Amino acid sequence: MPTYEYECAKCGHHLEKFQQMTDKPLRKCPECGGELKRLIGAGAGIILKGSRSHTTDYDGSSGASRCGTSSPCCGRETPCDTPPCGN
DSSP: OOEEEEEETTTOOEEEEEOOTTSOOOOBOTTTOOBEEEEOOOOOOOOOOSTTOSGGGGTTTTOTTTOSSSSBOTTOSSBOSSSSOOO
16 A cells, blocks of 8 residues: 655645555645645655566666667677577
8 A cells, every 4th residue: 555645735744644546635734724735755666576586687687688680788799690699
């Protein structure tokens, strides 16, 4: 369930609220009754799980998806003749 941040336009009170994505946004400040504005958060980090959980597994460094005659891959300085190359 996401955490939403709100700030009151009247008094500047800041609060966080766990809400489902389908819940309606809060409208009234609990401190002064002023109008709340939902803030855009930075979001959460990516959590990788499983046997391919290292970030280097997903950065394209394996070359499997980039091998071709137009760009070098697999640690080579020149493009491969046929993808995927079998270094």
